[in-house]
Amino acid sequence: MQVKVINQSKHPLPAYQTELSAGLDLRANLETSVTLAPLERKLIGTGLYMELPAGFEAQIRPRSGLAYKHGLTVLNSPGTIDADYRGEIKVLLVNLSQESFEVKDGERIAQMVVARHEQIQWEEAVDLSSTERGAGGYGSTGKS
Ligand SMILES: O=c1ccn([C@H]2C[C@H](O)[C@@H](COP(=O)(O)OP(=O)(O)OP(=O)(O)O)O2)c(=O)[nH]1
Numbered sequence: 192m193q194v195k196v197i198n199q200s201k202h203p204l205p206a207y208q209t210e211l212s213a214g215l216d217l218r219a220n221l222e223t224s225v226t227l228a229p230l231e232r233k234l235i236g237t238g239l240y241m242e243l244p245a246g247f248e249a250q251i252r253p254r255s256g257l258a259y260k261h262g263l264t265v266l267n268s269p270g271t272i273d274a275d276y277r278g279e280i281k282v283l284l285v286n287l288s289q290e291s292f293e294v295k296d297g298e299r300i301a302q303m304v305v306a307r308h309e310q311i312q313w314e315e316a317v318d319l320s321s322t323e324r325g326a327g328g329y330g331s332t333g334k335s
């Protein structure tokens with residue numbers, strides 16, 4: 192599927208790193224490095240603007256390597272990019288480690304997965320069909 196994009200960053204367009212990757216790695220587009228102190232959050236620009244087709248969204252997700260090695264994650268994970276959004280794609284990073292982390296220009300800080308989604312119409316009702324699960328949740332299964 193082709194997706195219109197404007198690349199105002201200094202970096203190449205995000206790419207799939209392997210043949211069947213689901214996510215495109217997003218690079219920080221910075222004038223100077225940004226430091227995230229422990230528990231600090233910052234919105235990091237990518238310099239990318241895109242036009243997704245109707246019925247698609249993009250999800251901004253953490254990279255597991257950064258999360259594991261440095262406690263760096265996407266605070267609003269998965270971030271949602273709406274198909275009608277025309278602003279810059281940004282990544283809301285948070286540092287959950289006890290050490291400061293320096294985000295450098297061009298660093299791959301998150302990944303973006305494009306996915307189909309539905310928009311629904313509500314059908315208001317007074318009751319719902321009964322199921323074995325019913326209202327059970329939060330660890331309800333497997334108890335005798
Ligand atoms: O990680 C993110 C999340 C969102 N956005 C952009 C695209 C999205 O379409 C828009 C709005 O996002 P969201 O709906 O999550 O934010 P909101 O707090 O509900 O703001 P709004 O009232 O503008 O919808 O912000 C990003 O660039 N990165």
Ligand SMILES: [Mg+2]
Pocket residue numbers: none
């Ligand atoms: Mg919103």
